[in-house]
């Protein structure tokens with residue numbers, strides 16, 4: 001099967017992530033998209049960190065629940081430590097040799113990938129799908145693609161997908177101020193955030 005990997009902190013998951021995944025699924029004729037919530041970084045190995053991880057995972061579960069080809073992949077969150085992409089992709093290939101993996105990225109990451117730990121080892125283990133917003137982005141991204149292909153034998157496909165001016169950071173900030181986050185996240189996720197008082201300033205421990 002052709003599997004798209006959509007990694008992220010997902011704190012919280014939002015419609016930007018979901019749209020990117022949906023476009024990748026359609027444009028590249030993938031069989032499934034696996035949402036891969038990152039494990040906690042070392043400084044979050046606390047009770048609070050454990051709770052936050054459980055909430056991030058649960059919100060992804062709620063967001064993708066009604067889409068049969070969107071799956072939750074607990075590979076990084078189950079071990080609950082920070083994982084590097086190259087390692088995760090090697091492990092997923094070893095676990096599922098019958099699958100072909102496509103790693104989905106936002107445009108910014110394609111330019112930053114040389115800063116990732118052991119990034120050269122990412123390229124043999126997956127095809128990169130990099131989201132292009134519009135024609136203006138496309139020229140720069142094509143140049144970067146050719147560079148990475150020639151330099152490191154990377155396999156990269158550019159993916160035309162909308163990139164909304166939404167980030168998890170904005171959503172956390174809005175929730176903290178008591179502003180609405182409806183329309184930015186699925187209703188089930190907005191309800192979950194509300195019910196569990198996530199990101200609300202008054203509930204923050206000092």
Ligand code: ATP
Nearest residue numbers: 007008009010016020105106163164166167168169
């Ligand atoms: P934060 O604000 O906490 O950094 P984020 O919204 O950027 O969160 P991440 O979990 O960091 O979300 O991103 C996961 C993946 O989703 C990355 O590949 C990123 O490029 C992509 N992504 C994030 N926001 C959008 C968006 N609005 N549209 C399309 N892709 C996005």
Ligand code: MG
Nearest residue numbers: 009167168169
């Ligand atoms: Mg981000």
